[in-house]
Amino acid sequence: MNPFQFTRVTTPKAAISAVTKESGTYFLAGGTNLIDLMKREVIVPERLVDINKLPLATIEKTATGLRIGAMAKNSTVAENELVKKNFPLLSQALNAGASAQLRNMATVGGNMMQRTRCSYFYDNTMPCNKRSPVQAGPDKGEPNGPTGCGAIGGYNRMHAIFGTEASDRSEKCIAVHPSDMCIALVALDATVNVSGPKGDRKIPFIDFHRLPGDMPQKDNTLQPGELIMSVDLPMNSFAENSHYLKVRDRASYAFALISVGAGVSMKGNTIQDVRLAMGGVAHKPWRLTAAEQFLKGKPATEANFKQAAALAMKGAKGYGENDFKLTMAPNSIVEALKTATKTA
Numbered sequence: 001m002n003p004f005q006f007t008r009v010t011t012p013k014a015a016i017s018a019v020t021k022e023s024g025t026y027f028l029a030g031g032t033n034l035i036d037l038m039k040r041e042v043i044v045p046e047r048l049v050d051i052n053k054l055p056l057a058t059i060e061k062t063a064t065g066l067r068i069g070a071m072a073k074n075s076t077v078a079e080n081e082l083v084k085k086n087f088p089l090l091s092q093a094l095n096a097g098a099s100a101q102l103r104n105m106a107t108v109g110g111n112m113m114q115r116t117r118c119s120y121f122y123d124n125t126m127p128c129n130k131r132s133p134v135q136a137g138p139d140k141g142e143p144n145g146p147t148g149c150g151a152i153g154g155y156n157r158m159h160a161i162f163g164t165e166a167s168d169r170s171e172k173c174i175a176v177h178p179s180d181m182c183i184a185l186v187a188l189d190a191t192v193n194v195s196g197p198k199g200d201r202k203i204p205f206i207d208f209h210r211l212p213g214d215m216p217q218k219d220n221t222l223q224p225g226e227l228i229m230s231v232d233l234p235m236n237s238f239a240e241n242s243h244y245l246k247v248r249d250r251a252s253y254a255f256a257l258i259s260v261g262a263g264v265s266m267k268g269n270t271i272q273d274v275r276l277a278m279g280g281v282a283h284k285p286w287r288l289t290a291a292e293q294f295l296k297g298k299p300a301t302e303a304n305f306k307q308a309a310a311l312a313m314k315g316a317k318g319y320g321e322n323d324f325k326l327t328m329a330p331n332s333i334v335e336a337l338k339t340a341t342k343t344a
């Protein structure tokens with residue numbers, strides 16, 4: 001590993017000023033992704049700012065719902081009684097991620113910021129626009145390995161089927177966002193509270209992560225020096241009927257091929273309200289708004305679920321090895337809805 005400076009901070013203000021002062025500085029939370037990337041020299045920081053002593057690990061009721069601190073551990077959030085009672089979708093999604101040991105270290109903020117698991121991104125000898133962007137240079141970080149996209153025309157079994165086109169109508173990156181937790185948070189209409197050199201702001205969760213477009217190196221809309229402080233969840237009526245379905249190569253310790261977060265509010269057999277999001281399909285957590293609109297006010301039947309899934313798949317595109325997702329994704333949407341509505 002390359003040498004780097006290490007600073008431990010105890011206040012958000014000190015953390016923000018530490019990253020603002022120097023480029024090449026990263027916040028260190030649980031370290032389960034960042035240290036991995038440093039060992040492989042995909043990220044070569046000049047300085048780490050350890051934020052583990054920041055008072056940001058609380059989970060508390062608010063007037064409108066629940067606030068979860070950015071430093072709350074994934075395992076703590078998953079097992080919290082308020083989360084289990086009111087947001088079981090979040091609890092299920094967290095427990096579907098990684099392993100018990102990793103969940104004990106991983107934090108909410110770190111989970112949101114984790115990088116893609118595309119194998120070309122992790123290999124400095126292979127072409128990757130995310131790791132070595134075309135626009136790299138003195139102000140944007142030196143290229144780290146060849147540019148291009150190894151996955152397009154290469155090994156792309158895990159890769160995206162939605163939202164891959166750049167403004168020049170080519171594809172620059174087809175990587176998927178890897179988090180399970182974030183699929184539940186986008187379905188539950190969460191808001192991210194951040195603090196930075198220019199002050200505090202709120203980001204709707206759906207706008208936190210971004211599509212690759214012409215800047216695949218940028219995973220999210222956080223500005224330089226901004227620190228994730230907490231995530232707010234509005235109270236909802238989905239607790240009774242929710243389900244997180246994760247399809248993966250083995251039962252534990254594997255990222256999703258496809259995942260679906262479904263929350264449904266029912267009156268008898270009629271769907272009053274519904275939230276749907278999918279993972280393993282795009283550069284960001286993928287909300288299925290067309291399917292949600294279709295299902296509202298309709299009976300919870302397999303035929304309606306299939307129609308909703310067909311709407312959700314509009315615009316999907318496979319890249320060869322991941323073509324199976326074009327079938328697996330709609331089937332997973334139907335299965336998640338059947339389980340959530342207890343009509344399976």
Ligand SMILES: Cc1cc2nc3c(=O)[nH]c(=O)nc-3n(C[C@H](O)[C@H](O)[C@H](O)COP(=O)(O)OP(=O)(O)OC[C@H]3O[C@@H](n4cnc5c(N)ncnc54)[C@H](O)[C@@H]3O)c2cc1C
Pocket residue numbers: 026027028029030031032033034035036070071096097098099102105106107108109110111112113114178179180181226227228229253254255256
């Ligand atoms: C073997 C393995 C299997 C895994 N399987 C899964 C899985 O199935 N599902 C899943 O969802 N995840 C999985 N993960 C990923 C794991 O969940 C993430 O590594 C973890 O959530 C990252 O959190 P952390 O606190 O360790 O972040 P760190 O590694 O400390 O940081 C990650 C990034 O977030 C930034 N950061 C951290 N906190 C903040 C903050 N408050 N504000 C701004 N930036 C911040 C850091 O600077 C860094 O860039 C797996 C990981 C491993 C190693």
Ligand code: SF4
Pocket residue numbers: 116118119120121127128129130131148149150151152172173174175216
């Ligand atoms: S899909 Fe994205 S992360 Fe993977 S090689 Fe292509 S540019 Fe890199």
